[in-house]
Amino acid sequence: MRSLIDISDLSVRELDELIATADDIIANPDKYAESCKRKKLATLFFEPSTRTRLSFEAAMLELGGSVIGFSEANSSSAAKGESVADTAKVISFYADIIAMRHPKEGAPYVASKAATVPVINAGDGGHCHPTQTLTDLLTIHREQGRFDNLTVGFCGDLKYGRTVHSLITALSRYEGMKFVLISPEELKLPSYIKKDVVKKKGIEYVQTTDIEDCIGDLDILYMTRIQGERFSSRDEFLRLRDRYILTPEKMVSAKPDMAVLHPLPRVNEISVRLDDDPRACYLRQALNGKYIRKALILKLLAEAEEEKKNGKPRIHNEEHCCDEHTGCIMGNGFGSRIGEEICRETPGEKLVNVIKCDNPACITSTEQELDDIFRLADPEQHLYRCVYCEKKAFYDKDAEQK
Ligand code: CP
Numbered sequence: 432m433r434s435l436i437d438i439s440d441l442s443v444r445e446l447d448e449l450i451a452t453a454d455d456i457i458a459n460p461d462k463y464a465e466s467c468k469r470k471k472l473a474t475l476f477f478e479p480s481t482r483t484r485l486s487f488e489a490a491m492l493e494l495g496g497s498v499i500g501f502s503e504a505n506s507s508s509a510a511k512g513e514s515v516a517d518t519a520k521v522i523s524f525y526a527d528i529i530a531m532r533h534p535k536e537g538a539p540y541v542a543s544k545a546a547t548v549p550v551i552n553a554g555d556g557g558h559c560h561p562t563q564t565l566t567d568l569l570t571i572h573r574e575q576g577r578f579d580n581l582t583v584g585f586c587g588d589l590k591y592g593r594t595v596h597s598l599i600t601a602l603s604r605y606e607g608m609k610f611v612l613i614s615p616e617e618l619k620l621p622s623y624i625k626k627d628v629v630k631k632k633g634i635e636y637v638q639t640t641d642i643e644d645c646i647g648d649l650d651i652l653y654m655t656r657i658q659g660e661r662f663s664s665r666d667e668f669l670r671l672r673d674r675y676i677l678t679p680e681k682m683v684s685a686k687p688d689m690a691v692l693h694p695l696p697r698v699n700e701i702s703v704r705l706d707d708d709p710r711a712c713y714l715r716q717a718l719n720g721k722y723i724r725k726a727l728i729l730k731l732l733a734e735a736e737e738e739k740k741n742g743k744p745r746i747h748n749e750e751h752c753c754d755e756h757t758g759c760i761m762g763n764g765f766g767s768r769i770g771e772e773i774c775r776e777t778p779g780e781k782l783v784n785v786i787k788c789d790n791p792a793c794i795t796s797t798e799q800e801l802d803d804i805f806r807l808a809d810p811e812q813h814l815y816r817c818v819y820c821e822k823k824a825f826y827d828k829d830a831e832q833k
Contacts, residue, residue, distance in 0.1 A: 433734045434543035434550040438561040438597045443604050452726035453569050467496030473526035474500035477533045483553045486721040487530045494725055514798055516545035523547040528732055537794040537819025549731040556792045557593050558820055563694050564597040566720040574690040574712055580607035582648050586675050587655035589620040594694040595655055596624055603632040610636040611645045615674050642675055647684045654693040654700055678702045692716055780807040786824055793820040
């Protein structure tokens with residue numbers, strides 16, 4: 432069953448198709464008003480959300496379907512200790528598609544393995560938020576009309592900002608991209624993303640702590656909130672939170688068509704005085720979230736229907752394996768679990784219950800029944816990654832056997 436766990440699960444062609452569908456939905460909403468008649472979406476939100484949950488629900492309702500679900504863990508049987516897998520199995524009896532947000536990294540992946548309907552990751556801890564990335568891509572495309580040859584600035588919390596990580600991964604697949612990474616030293620982009628994605632794809636990038644120096648070069652400025660909830664030290668958070676505040680004064684040196692994006696919610700990193708500037712796209716971006724989620728629901732339900740009819744999973748075609756489908760282990764060495772399941776080319780050497788993931792945010796830290804599974808990412812370095820949260824682990828099998 433096709434799910435969406437990581438943005439890399441979608442090929443470039445599929446991204447383009449989703450954007451084209453969203454554009455068509457925007458232009459012809461009535462055409463889609465009954466597309467999901469008699470279908471149900473379950474929104475399982477174990478963590479707070481405004482945009483993601485309600486735009487999913489609005490999307491399904493506008494497609495003629497209906498919605499069930501919960502908006503906090505305490506109103507579900509998770510509060511009584513029910514596992515993510517059991518929840519997903521049961522909800523599959525009640526709904527045709529699931530959107531799940533969970534504080535533990537890898538929880539939607541666990542759900543996708545257990546469910547018999549498609550599962551969409553609506554954000555898992557600091558790990559992935561693929562439908563935000565789809566929203567960002569649709570907004571960039573609608574504002575700038577292209578994905579290639581853009582200079583994109585990412586500003587703020589580049590360490591914990593999962594939307595930044597996913598958007599960099601997605602944009603790295605297009606030609607002529609240039610990234611400007613603007614953050615305090617303490618919140619720099621994690622080195623594995625620089626190494627495994629940006630450098631691997633040969634993308635030109637610069638790192639800076641100063642937004643004024645580079646704002647005039649940018650086609651897109653992607654602002655982010657300093658993620659207070661992911662800091663272990665409150666003092667450190669308070670010290671960094673006011674570092675970048677975008678104001679109309681700072682926008683004076685920006686290009687006349689630079690687009691300012693922000694996944695929202697904002698705290699104070701974009702002044703409300705900027706909201707009337709035509710370059711401020713973040714509210715249009717939130718609206719785009721509904722359209723791209725409509726396109727995604729249509730795609731995954733159509734694929735599930737096809738699978739039911741044919742009695743077998745949809746197999747990735749040549750296009751997905753393995754250069755195009757970067758989520759495949761043959762592509763970038765981390766990412767897609769869908770690739771792992773159905774990409775026939777994937778070697779997929781794994782360690783099962785040999786080592787444990789030491790990431791306290793990993794779903795394996797709370798769900799003891801899960802197997803500890805690591806997938807070989809780099810044989811030369813003996814580097815493995817947890818299949819749930821992608822945390823690195825080094826393990827030399829030969830040295831252990833001696
Ligand atoms: N951008 C985003 O994920 O917003 P919510 O947390 O409100 O869903």
